[in-house]
Amino acid sequence: MNVPNAVSILRIIMTVPVYILTVMGPDYKIAALILFAIAALSDLFDGWYARKFNQITNLGKFLDQISDKILINAVFIALLGAGIIPGWFVAIIVSRDTFVSGIRMFLASKNVVVAADNFGKLKTFLQIVSILYAYLFVNEPVLISLLIFTAVVSVVSGINYFTKNKHYIL
Incomplete structure (x- = not known):
């Protein structure tokens, strides 16, 4: 297993303590925020490392996407x-x-692996920003506006994903 794939798996593992700290209440919010920020930064690291050291694999494309979603x-x-x-x-x-x-x-199932495009990366970036903002500023009108914008970009990126790959699907 190469380094980027191991980092993606570590990101999945880090989900558990972030989740637990978040639901434990406001006293644990900063710890959850810090751990989430480290996990989010690991996404940048594994992509950079994979490109720099030519370790891009189909498994890595899959693990990176799944670990982000989880x-x-x-x-x-x-x-x-x-x-x-x-x-x-x-x-x-x-x-x-x-x-x-x-x-x-x-x-x-058709042996087609599609890497994330720039729209998907923007979606992920906005989702991460939304989470960081939610930890820092609960129930702010700006948070609701950010969530609406993030939801719109997320839906549009999903439509874009389908549209770009519909020739494989239909």
Whole structure:
């Protein structure tokens, strides 16, 4: 197993303590924030490392995407449970990610592996910013605006993903 793949697996493992710290309440919010930030930064590291040392693999493309979805969706669910973000937002994000993951599995069955594009990377960036902001500024009007923008970009990126790959699907 190469370094980027190991880092992606570590990101999945880090999801558990981030989730637990988030649902434990406000006294643990900063610890959850710090651990989440480290996990999010590991996403940048594994991508950089894979490109720099020519360790890009199909497994890595899969693990990177899945580890991001697990981390981000679990934290959004924890923030929902803590009463920090609304359910409509989590439903949109989880639905979009499930839809795109379904497409990825279908494409994988046809031996097609699709890496994330810039729109997907923007979506992930906005989701990470939304989480960081939610930890720092609970129930702020700016947070709701950020969540709306993030939800719109997430849905549009899901539509874009389908559209770019529909020739494999239909």
